[in-house]
Amino acid sequence: xxxxxxxxxxxxxxxxxxIFSDHVALAAMDPGREVYRVRxxxxxxxxxxxxxxxxxTVLQPGKVGDEYFMTHGxxxxxxxxxxxxxxxxxxxxxxxxxxxxxxxxEVMAAGSLHYVRGExxxxxANTGNSPLVVWACWPSDAGYDYAPIAExxxxxxxxxSDGRPVLLEGN
Amino acid sequence: xxxxxxxxxxxxxxxxxxIFSDHVALAAMDPGREVYRVRxxxxxxxxxxxxxxxxxTVLQPGKVGDEYFMTHGxxxxxxxxxxxxxxxxxxxxxxxxxxxxxxxxEVMAAGSLHYVRGExxxxxANTGNSPLVVWACWPSDAGYDYAPIAExxxxxxxxxSDGRPVLLEGN
Numbered sequence: 001x002x003x004x005x006x007x008x009x010x011x012x013x014x015x016x017x018x019i020f021s022d023h024v025a026l027a028a029m030d031p032g033r034e035v036y037r038v039r040x041x042x043x044x045x046x047x048x049x050x051x052x053x054x055x056x057t058v059l060q061p062g063k064v065g066d067e068y069f070m071t072h073g074x075x076x077x078x079x080x081x082x083x084x085x086x087x088x089x090x091x092x093x094x095x096x097x098x099x100x101x102x103x104x105x106e107v108m109a110a111g112s113l114h115y116v117r118g119e120x121x122x123x124x125a126n127t128g129n130s131p132l133v134v135w136a137c138w139p140s141d142a143g144y145d146y147a148p149i150a151e152x153x154x155x156x157x158x159x160x161s162d163g164r165p166v167l168l169e170g171n
Numbered sequence: 172x173x174x175x176x177x178x179x180x181x182x183x184x185x186x187x188x189x190i191f192s193d194h195v196a197l198a199a200m201d202p203g204r205e206v207y208r209v210r211x212x213x214x215x216x217x218x219x220x221x222x223x224x225x226x227x228t229v230l231q232p233g234k235v236g237d238e239y240f241m242t243h244g245x246x247x248x249x250x251x252x253x254x255x256x257x258x259x260x261x262x263x264x265x266x267x268x269x270x271x272x273x274x275x276x277e278v279m280a281a282g283s284l285h286y287v288r289g290e291x292x293x294x295x296a297n298t299g300n301s302p303l304v305v306w307a308c309w310p311s312d313a314g315y316d317y318a319p320i321a322e323x324x325x326x327x328x329x330x331x332s333d334g335r336p337v338l339l340e341g342n
């Protein structure tokens with residue numbers, strides 16, 4: 001990988017305050033607390049057709065109220081561009097939402113492999129007690145569209161109920 | 172992965188007889204001996220723009236004369252379509268050849284990650300004593316172009332010399 005650009009992104013509770021439901025619980029937490037970081041390899045420039053990027057996300061364990069720590073989530077700007085996720089370690093869920101806002105969760109555990117169709121929004125949540133480490137591979141011309149998630153979230157939230165993850169319909 | 176098509180390919184020494192250099196050594200070997208198998212997940216149809224496929228190759232250890240067991244190797248029919256390789260277990264080399272037939276080898280060991288630019292031919296060779304297990308991710312509209320390799324091979328061969336892998340220029 002030497003010589004090729006490695007990029008990094010780092011998100012705190014402050015950065016993600018808009019996506020969690022329980023604002024009272026959030027206000028009592030350290031806004032500088034790390035939620036996740038992404039480190040990715042971009043061997044070709046953003047927007048290159050046919051190129052691929054590859055990254056690793058480390059998502060910390062935690063909850064805001066009863067809602068699990070999660071990534072912001074996004075659609076791809078180019079809605080035809082798919083993505084693979086694979087779980088390295090930890091336990092969590094991959095949330096996918098299709099264009100009709102139907103939302104479902106796939107169990108992530110070491111070795112699990114997940115396909116995200118180009119038209120689906122995607123986010124991951126950590127339902128365990130250790131960091132959730134996940135790799136992803138996506139086209140370098142996929143782009144990102146965060147706005148629909150920032151405005152309306154997903155069609156369901158992943159919360160802990162009686163010690164288990166439960167997907168609750170509605171935002 | 173349930174419900175999505177899994178495809179498989181299986182190659183013996185007989186299937187690969189054209190790619191090895193030492194025909195005398197090959198004639199003394201069992202033509203039905205397994206060299207490699209590939210099992211891949213095709214969640215979208217071949218030719219789908221923006222889709223991705225994901226596969227695992229298990230390449231057996233062995234040599235034909237002093238040349239390591241290897242995959243056939245190919246270009247992508249669409250020369251803009253890139254690919255990632257990652258090593259799960261075993262030891263080997265990823266051979267890449269650019270359009271000018273310049274050929275190089277990258278060391279594959281557990282955890283190594285490799286980018287194949289769209290215009291480069293690629294093959295893997297097992298330089299160890301156990302199966303080389305490798306995953307790959309590539310666009311579902313990459314396609315395959317085997318003919319240039321079948322006709323001229325790569326620009327170099329990977330052989331064992333004094334117990335070590337050495338890349339020899341020329342086909």
